[in-house]
Amino acid sequence: MKYVFAFLLSGFVMGLFAQDEDAFFIKSIYDQALEEQFGYQWLGTMTSEVGHRFSGSSNADSAVFFVAKHCRAEGFDSVWTQEVEVPRWIRGEKETVRIEGSNAMDLSAASLGNSIGTPEGGIRARVVEVKRLEEVDSLGRSGVEGKIIFYNRPFDNKQLRTFNAYGGAVDQRVYGPEKAAEYGALAAVVRSMTGRLDDHPHTGVTRYRNDAKAPGIAISTLDAELLSNQLKENPELELFIEMDCRNEDPVISHNVIADWHGSDPNAPIILLGAHLDSWDMGTGAHDDGAGCAHIMDALHILRSLGYQPKHHLRLVFFMNEENGLKGGLAYAEYAEKYAVDHLAAIESDAGGFVPRGFSCDGDETILTKGYKQLNAWADLMSPYGIQFSYGGSGADISPLKPQGPFLIGLRPDSQRYFDYHHTDQDVFEAVHPRELQLGSAAMAALTYLLDQYGIADE
């Protein structure tokens, strides 16, 4: 009995010891992240040297070169690019929404990605304000034809997590223009996707799933309020809209992939992902420059600390998350074709704010095991404000789900995200060095734990 006890005790002490070592190493990760601020500096360089990274643009090509060059300089075992065919949408020069009449006034507007343009010379028509897509169905062709539909349902600011408010409003942008077109509307104007009242229009993708197409354009939330008020005073009010955006033939772009080989050649891959592309407004500093900086920095930190991974650690900078997800789809296709074995994939695509935790996803088997494994590390990560939850990972890695890896998404504080999202305000100055670096550290720490312990079978 005494021996059993001693044995148990030694196991217990060894467990404690490992926990202490892990805690110590994680502390050194955070120290390194907060002192060196490598990710923050790297993001500053990328946003100033490359600028935006819109799919199919020459800037996106520059971004591919920039990232590949920096990964090579970091000394990864291999750095390669994967061809991806991406759509080529061009915003053009004209994105005008004007209230016509004696007090004509231009509104702050941004064409929606993938939108068709207006006929040359623009359109002028009366406006029907709605809050929901179903109202357009109810209005029917007689109420909609020849008019402009104005989608004006605001964010539900009661949502604690702003992504939930976004999720509750974004159907207006994604499906509003095609819904308007179904009933013969000339165009759709959409209230910007933010809970703030300000003057910045938010772009973002709209979709046409059939032949009915109408141009779609966002106006700032303040101008949405103004337009709504003016419509109350004058229901006959007319808008002039002119847009020369257009879709051209798809072009070839690339995912950038950097590999760091682990000591165990048979161990599966732990993938860290973010999307390299951005919208063409601002410089995509939060969306998703921050994610690119996080994954670059996470492995930089581990390398700086002299860490030798067991698993194959892989960075993937995905192209075209914003308007097609072609990079994520192409990577999943490649992985399936070559039976690439991923233990886990972690994406950062929710901004460079203070991390509050990770959420996870995956097929049923891995999700149960993975979530349990994450929570075994709760005591190691809670001192850093990191908690684990269910609830999705990231758009680019989600196509891997049928292949069985554990999918994880970084969850930063969301309060300020939609101040910047898809606007000209999403610039480096909107990123806080310490907030960003805490994200790098959280990504590095979780990568370390996954590499050390894998995901236990039960």
Added chain:
Amino acid sequence: MKYVFAFLLSGFVMGLFAQDEDAFFIKSIYDQALEEQFGYQWLGTMTSEVGHRFSGSSNADSAVFFVAKHCRAEGFDSVWTQEVEVPRWIRGEKETVRIEGSNAMDLSAASLGNSIGTPEGGIRARVVEVKRLEEVDSLGRSGVEGKIIFYNRPFDNKQLRTFNAYGGAVDQRVYGPEKAAEYGALAAVVRSMTGRLDDHPHTGVTRYRNDAKAPGIAISTLDAELLSNQLKENPELELFIEMDCRNEDPVISHNVIADWHGSDPNAPIILLGAHLDSWDMGTGAHDDGAGCAHIMDALHILRSLGYQPKHHLRLVFFMNEENGLKGGLAYAEYAEKYAVDHLAAIESDAGGFVPRGFSCDGDETILTKGYKQLNAWADLMSPYGIQFSYGGSGADISPLKPQGPFLIGLRPDSQRYFDYHHTDQDVFEAVHPRELQLGSAAMAALTYLLDQYGIADE
């Protein structure tokens, strides 16, 4: 046995039911806070109508009138002011720190509160850079006399909570000038109290505990780096410093107190506090305008929801936290003299950022009971990211500690606080509406729970 079980079960169900009701009410508090944004609007009005609220200034008088007026408009049962004698320090017009020589250069500088000025015409002297106060002791009179001491120990950015980095550096500002004076230095220049490298000097208090006084002035962190580099190249470098700040006779100012009577006339007071005064740079929007908005809004929210408290709820807007704590001391003196019975006091004085929790303090008896009570509410507050910890409350309420109340401090995320603290950058635009409102909601929710349940005896 069956009856006992049924009884236990009904108690359990009733407990669940109360928990559900509490969860429901707390949700309505957060809904109200995030939708109405009363505190944010109120803070915008106060900072624009009053501006800074530096103790002894006419602005501080305006702030007293402003807050009293708004509390009356809110309909509290009584609104009164408590006289407080406060120091009257005047920054003056001159706060110059110049590197002399062929490439003369003015540095971004701000005189330290309570500092004496330089002799008229300023001083010019060589500079001794140190990292710690003890180095001045080591240098002794021969190394210091007739020179300018330059305190240049940076924030330890490895600290997760920036207040810990502040705590580890601020002795340079508080005690540096008097230490320099002890050995005959002509002045002390202090690196600003922030972990960021920028151009904004941070003021803040310095103290003289004896007759040895030397002027103290802060320079921005970027200029501290620049000065340090130039000193390496040229140890003979001289600084010119001119300051005409001065202390005048103390003046009478006020705490503002608003009372909301509870249904139980014998129940003790639950106090919500913040400090009304600020420094004279910026408009003290985070420090501590945010706290004033939090406490004003917390009770506004409860009133808007038709809540009827059991306890006497009291707001105290303390004067002179920044350079004397005279308001907090005067209130504690009054409370002791009249045996005012406080169950708890909650202060918000750490900025208007996303709240991460509350920390608590108090004499040993109440602290144990109070901390246990807080944690009984953990399940109700954790959905809002609120956690409870030991570790201090607030400067203004801490003089109440010997009288036995439970002391609590709101703990917002600290990452950005020292970007603004005591600078001209601490303005309304630096406050985020949702981040501020989450603080109001957290304060209101905790007030509600304390009012409903008090602090259990074991």
